[in-house]
């Protein structure tokens with residue numbers, strides 16, 4: 294037996310060519326997420342996307358579809374012949390399944406096939422009458438604020454009865470918004486920032502700065518585990534660039550004033566990220582920064598750090614509190630990995646009193662002691678690119 298699933302997508306603001314590209318991409322991504330499921334097929338007709346799977350594989354299909362961005366909601370649908378008795382029988386079965394204990398409900402009909410001999414209100418009324426005839430007093434009509442709506446659709450290509458609606462991840466299909474580079478640490482914030490990029494349809498490659506031997510194999514593995522989780526949301530392998538950052542950190546520590554350590558380190562990170570992004574045709578950088586969270590995230594710090602790049606730096610968590618970010622991390626499955634103990638390159642050579650309001654002029658003067666080009670070239674030469682499934 295097969296189970297048909299109706300996929301709804303947000304089409305607000307989508308027109309003409311854009312809309313077709315959006316739908317094609319969504320169908321491709323659904324196919325990528327589900328094509329190993331038994332009996333799977335997907336097609337789009339008349340502004341709808343339909344998925345079909347073997348009935349036994351329905352829960353597995355729903356779990357996968359809930360991670361595909363661009364899907365707002367989905368419903369398991371019963372397909373019936375063009376016949377009132379069959380529609381009424383299906384309506385009864387769907388209602389009993391969705392509301393086994395009873396409750397208030399409403400029947401709603403949409404009739405696109407105008408050759409069907411009854412109007413939409415007539416169909417709704419006939420189905421409701423038949424239901425009340427069969428059901429006990431635990432069921433009642435609720436026309437104003439129904440907790441449950443039974444939907445009937447009479448369309449040229451088929452006739453459908455459904456009720457249950459499962460929420461999707463929303464957003465836009467991954468890949469329809471170009472590609473960006475995510476600065477991915479092992480912390481809580483940056484994986485959430487990456488997820489938010491994906492949610493808006495932007496594909497992501499990760500850049501991780503790694504200070505071996507100060508930060509060990511385990512902290513690298515942790516970032517790879519986070520990349521694996523993001524690959525699941527991306528619906529495609531995740532490219533991770535691991536940049537060897539040790540020499541840069543040592544040079545800053547050795548030649549520059551301690552309180553500017555973080556500012557200068559982060560300026561180097563942005564320089565490297567911009568170059569790697571450009572080499573890989575990424576159009577923007579994403580970070581997990583949020584105003585005021587730490588010394589390097591004051592407006593003064595961010596503006597001095599940002600000065601080294603002309604690329605757009607997108608910070609989707611900018612206005613969020615840590616609690617809100619943690620709630621998303623839990624929801625998307627990165628939290629448990631992010632809180633594992635680890636050393637980040639940011640936590641070594643940590644100044645006792647980091648400069649909270651650095652000045653650009655001072656930062657530039659201190660950088661005179663560094664051979665920036667040579668340091669960048671060496672770090673780039675040692676960058677390792679991994680593909681994480």
Ligand code: ATP
Pocket residue numbers: 475476477478479480481482483484500501502503579580581582586587589590637638639
């Ligand atoms: P996170 O939880 O994402 O690590 P954080 O609150 O610890 O964030 P910072 O350490 O100041 O904040 O880092 C701010 C942002 O800089 C991170 O969200 C991330 O985008 C980037 N970043 C920090 N460390 C690294 C790193 N080792 N590799 C790549 N990006 C990094």
Ligand code: MG
Pocket residue numbers: 478479480637639
């Ligand atoms: Mg961090």
